Amino acid sequence: MQGAARQSLNGGAERGPAGVSVALDGSSLDGKGPLFGQIKRAVAGQILRGRWQAGERLPNEEQLSSLYGVSRQTVHKAIALLAREGFLVRRRRAGTFVASVRHDRFALPIEDIGDVITRNGGVYEFRILDRKTLRNGEGLRWPDVPDGTPLLSLDCLHLGDGAPIQYERRLVNLDAVPEVVDEPFDSVAPSRWLVDQVPWSSAEHTVKAVNATADLAALLGVEPGTACLSIRRQTVHLNRCITLVHFLSVGDRFSLSGSSITDSATELNL
Template sequence: MNGSKDPTLHQRILSEIEGRIVSGEWPPGFRIPFEVDLAAQYDCSRMTVNKVLTQLAKAGLIERRKKSGSFVTQPQSQSAVLEIHDIKAEVQSLNLPYAYSVIKNASRKTKADDKLDLPVGGLVKEVVCVHFAGTRPFCLEERLINLGSVPEAIDADFGAIAPGPWLLKQVPWSKAEHKIYAFAAGAEEAAALDIPRSAACLVIERRTWSSAGPVTHVRLTYPGDRHALVARFSPAS
């Protein structure tokens, strides 16, 4: 058997297990083969396997449970509540590949129930897209963009860059409002996020303004069992 000091074998085992996790072949909750089985599979010592699993646990990819084994972790998003965060960076911080798919991208007239405080009949761009972490849906984004404040959006197809970072490059915002609440997934949310209907979701609604007026309203819906919001703050002076 190979010794535990073989860096090439260590890296091979690490890369192969990490690849199975990141690709989604081993989804969250999947139990990793036991150390003795991995040692037999790779013809190496249990010490080598133990070091690999310890490294994966430190990276947050697996959770080691005493007497039960090692399991692929559930992703936990950590978003500063009062910041305009980048979903791509959020996914990549979890050591998962990021992708997104545009479901809807169309201009239309404003409606009475739109949340941009615009007169009915004005023009907005409606964009809906799903962000992915690995092969799993991570977040459903439903966004309205005020074409009066951001006329460039009328021709944007968002094929190369998602609406959020695109807007940050186009318009300097001066004020933002967040609303955070729990929500039971309806048929559309369940289908987009590949979760059961009525599953608990975490929703962040955000509105931003610039000197030209309202910029955007976005509703971000996350599967509630895999996400948390974390904010750091200091006492008021």
């Protein structure tokens, strides 16, 4: 730990027995991990405990640095990170403010079905049900891709412990990923293959609930009309559409779940 070197150097704040700095307002650094992290925790703690209320202005970097007995840059790093994580809002010349808590965008991770099944100790398999090449606009249309573009169409079923879990309907842009025509997909699932092949850049998702049609119900082995989770994903790389997928999963065999990924509280061990 860098405590030893620091102790001899800084003399800003009072120090407890274990080299823990105690600021004037009673908040204190816990001595665990990097300094900027301690500052983050200390400041975030003040906010979460309501000591610094939403909308309120924080002491400036200069004051905080002398409050905690560290340099301005260290404070700056901590505060800038908290701002990036949405706890604080900073305005030049005006100061740093506790974010007006409208942190209303929770985030939900969407994982690969194969990963989910194997992680839960299940046996994952998949089957290619249908595979064909076609041109956009002939029979079906992918709106964000020009008509006439050659496409690979894949129908695929994902199974966990032998039971069908998810049906996948996928289009791949052959102009963007020509190599895909040579890939048999006999061991690697299309989603995995694409993730490994194509340098990923961005994706758009839509999630909704639908009733299973007769065809789909037969494939998934459920009654027609059973509620299914529908996930549509379009992946784009350098402004070119790569693939458009539609996942359909039986409602009670598959769900999305997770803590909000911008969960700073977890990160901060509060």
